[in-house]
Amino acid sequence: MSTNENASFLEVKNLVIHYETDNGVVEAVNNISFKMNRGETLSLVGETGAGKTTTALGLLNLVPNPPGRIIAGEILLNGENLLKMSAHQMQKIRGSKITMIFQDPMTSLNPIETVGEQISEVIRLHNKVSRSEAAQMACDMLEKVGIPAERYGDYPHQFSGGMKQRVVIAIALACDPELLISDEPTSALDVTIQAQVLDTMRQLKKELKTSMLMITHDLGVVAETSDNVAVMYAGEIVEYGTLRQVFKDTRHPYTQALFDSLPDINKNVKRLIPIKGLTPDPSSLPNYCSFYDRCTKRMEECKKTDPAVVDVGDGHLVKCLLFASERSGHE
Amino acid sequence: MAKMNTPAMMAFQKNQEKRERIFKKKNNSGEAASVPLWMESWRRLVRRPTATLGMIIFVVLVIMALFPTIIAPEGYDNQQYGRLFQPPNAQNIMGTDNLGRDVFSRVLYGARYSMGVGFFAVIFALMIGGTMGSIAAFYGGRADSLIMRFLDIVLSIPSILLAIAITSILGTSIINLTIAISISSFPHYARIVRAAILSIKEQEFVEAARAIGASDVRIIFRHLLPNAMAPIIVQATVGLGGAILSCAALSFIGLGIQPPLPEWGTMLSTGREYIREYWWLVVFPGMFIMLAIFSVNLFGDGLRDALDPRLKQ
Numbered sequence: 303m304s305t306n307e308n309a310s311f312l313e314v315k316n317l318v319i320h321y322e323t324d325n326g327v328v329e330a331v332n333n334i335s336f337k338m339n340r341g342e343t344l345s346l347v348g349e350t351g352a353g354k355t356t357t358a359l360g361l362l363n364l365v366p367n368p369p370g371r372i373i374a375g376e377i378l379l380n381g382e383n384l385l386k387m388s389a390h391q392m393q394k395i396r397g398s399k400i401t402m403i404f405q406d407p408m409t410s411l412n413p414i415e416t417v418g419e420q421i422s423e424v425i426r427l428h429n430k431v432s433r434s435e436a437a438q439m440a441c442d443m444l445e446k447v448g449i450p451a452e453r454y455g456d457y458p459h460q461f462s463g464g465m466k467q468r469v470v471i472a473i474a475l476a477c478d479p480e481l482l483i484s485d486e487p488t489s490a491l492d493v494t495i496q497a498q499v500l501d502t503m504r505q506l507k508k509e510l511k512t513s514m515l516m517i518t519h520d521l522g523v524v525a526e527t528s529d530n531v532a533v534m535y536a537g538e539i540v541e542y543g544t545l546r547q548v549f550k551d552t553r554h555p556y557t558q559a560l561f562d563s564l565p566d567i568n569k570n571v572k573r574l575i576p577i578k579g580l581t582p583d584p585s586s587l588p589n590y591c592s593f594y595d596r597c598t599k600r601m602e603e604c605k606k607t608d609p610a611v612v613d614v615g616d617g618h619l620v621k622c623l624l625f626a627s628e629r630s631g632h633e
Numbered sequence: 634m635a636k637m638n639t640p641a642m643m644a645f646q647k648n649q650e651k652r653e654r655i656f657k658k659k660n661n662s663g664e665a666a667s668v669p670l671w672m673e674s675w676r677r678l679v680r681r682p683t684a685t686l687g688m689i690i691f692v693v694l695v696i697m698a699l700f701p702t703i704i705a706p707e708g709y710d711n712q713q714y715g716r717l718f719q720p721p722n723a724q725n726i727m728g729t730d731n732l733g734r735d736v737f738s739r740v741l742y743g744a745r746y747s748m749g750v751g752f753f754a755v756i757f758a759l760m761i762g763g764t765m766g767s768i769a770a771f772y773g774g775r776a777d778s779l780i781m782r783f784l785d786i787v788l789s790i791p792s793i794l795l796a797i798a799i800t801s802i803l804g805t806s807i808i809n810l811t812i813a814i815s816i817s818s819f820p821h822y823a824r825i826v827r828a829a830i831l832s833i834k835e836q837e838f839v840e841a842a843r844a845i846g847a848s849d850v851r852i853i854f855r856h857l858l859p860n861a862m863a864p865i866i867v868q869a870t871v872g873l874g875g876a877i878l879s880c881a882a883l884s885f886i887g888l889g890i891q892p893p894l895p896e897w898g899t900m901l902s903t904g905r906e907y908i909r910e911y912w913w914l915v916v917f918p919g920m921f922i923m924l925a926i927f928s929v930n931l932f933g934d935g936l937r938d939a940l941d942p943r944l945k946q
Contacts, residue, residue, distance in 0.1 A: 364843055397845035
């Protein structure tokens with residue numbers, strides 16, 4: 303492992319997560335690999351059920367077990383495999399190195415503790431500080447996310463949705479984590495508040511040099527926040543690249559279809575183009591390309607093999623047979 | 634993003650400052666929200682007349698139980714054969730009993746035994762039941778089925794019979810009585826705690842607590858149990874009434890507190906023989922049993938509403 307500054311500090315290799323239920327095995331995450339560099343933001347985009355949240359929970363080793371199980375793969379944080387760690391070691395990493403913001407701020411705060419107590423809880427869990435020092439730090443955190451410190455003693459129900467999400471962000475960032483996972487942090491908020499919250503997050507991220515894994519299905523949020531984008535479909539990353547590569551040089555038919563289904567402000571269209579069909583049932587995924595049944599550019603060969611991941615240039619990865627030829631040219 | 638160059642933004646900023654000033658003022662006058670939880674709860678509790686009534690009666694009974702030596706006009710075993718079976722009068726406001734003892738003094742001393750046994754029985758039952766219920770709910774799976782089947786077995790024995798069996802095995806003493814009552818009632822607490830925690834542990838803040846690195850013990854005690862407090866308090870207060878009643882019942886049949894100690898049930902038991910002629914021997918202890926149970930139920934109900942910050946107006 304190289305120790306140079308730009309080396310990726312988080313590396314996920316061939317991660318496979320299944321949910322083993324009575325009705326069969328749900329293949330939620332299939333062989334995902336990605337790398338993240340310090341300070342950068344990676345977005346995981348995809349439909350409901352594409353395995354985004356499961357991937358995130360997998361990073362924290364919090365996949366509900368049973369029924370969930372991490373079957374294979376490695377998650378390397380600074381070269382250490384998180385999946386090999388003891389429960390106790392993992393506990394220390396959660397909150398201090400990796401932390402997570404959940405989708406719904408209404409329910410992700412403990413309703414009977416003051417917000418201040420909840421922020422100082424995480425500080426006291428990971429730092430050896432006294433109660434009053436932790437309270438002071440919690441006040442600072444509140445101010446940082448734009449909430450007056452006087453509201454330290456207020457309960458979550460006294461805050462609006464946007465402010466609650468700010469509190470959640472304050473809790474997540476209180477211990478200066480290396481990686482912040484945000485699971486659709488703004489989908490429960492209305493659009494103006496979304497912009498404010500995203501703004502706060504971006505500012506803090508820059509200030510604290512935190513890396514961020516943004517999970518969302520909102521391509522607008524992706525465009526606004528990310529450096530790199532990974533498009534997930536049926537538990538696989540079908541396209542991966544920098545924001546520019548994925549948005550301007552879209553390759554995979556699924557990503558293309560996602561963009562086509564969005565309204566474009568410059569075009570006058572009567573109808574959007576939806577993606578036909580539904581995501582395949584994750585408990586019985588086909589052994590060929592999982593997007594085949596909905597793909598507009600499908601070919602005969604698509605039904606024969608599961609396509610390999612192809613580098614179409616400068617680390618822009620696509621999992622589609624259409625580009626298989628480019629690969630041979632590349633190598 | 635460019636900020637604060639439009640007039641609208643500037644106006645907003647100005648308003649913001651004003652709002653903050655108002656907020657601070659509010660804070661200083663003590664009206665703002667940063668009041669400790671118990672103060673808020675207290676305010677909400679006294680706002681409810683029934684709860685207040687229950688609380689007052691309960692507090693009076695607790696004072697009786699704590700300081701009978703100061704309040705009571707006589708000792709509980711002060712026998713005076715010159716005044717057997719005196720009806721209530723100015724000297725002995727609840728009359729005297731078959732041995733010439735002052736019933737009022739005995740009722741006062743009796744509060745100590747009845748309420749004390751009830752209180753500690755509930756505490757023990759809550760500790761055993763609460764722990765088992767939380768473990769069952771939190772870990773689920775095999776732990777859950779093991780614990781719940783065990784509780785089913787205990788519950789299948791009628792609780793008063795179980796208590797009778799335990800006191801006959803352990804012998805009659807105040808501590809054994811307390812143990813017997815708590816063992817016969819802890820499955821109820823375990824079930825309530827389990828049900829409450831099952832619904833709470835699915836909420837996102839529990840997962841969020843895990844995501845910040847909280848341990849299982851911490852999650853149970855800081856996040857789950859406090860949120861499950863409302864049903865637990867209700868069960869505990871109803872259970873306190875039940876425990877006082879069980880204590881009285883066991884003493885009544887002679888397995889609890891032994892005479893001459895003036896437990897209310899024991900007093901009922903001895904007064905039973907004279908009930909036709911001397912009603913005051915049973916009416917007053919019986920009335921106090923009723924009052925105790927009545928007051929804890931009212932108080933508990935009010936407490937549940939008061940302790941829940943979400944119900945705040």
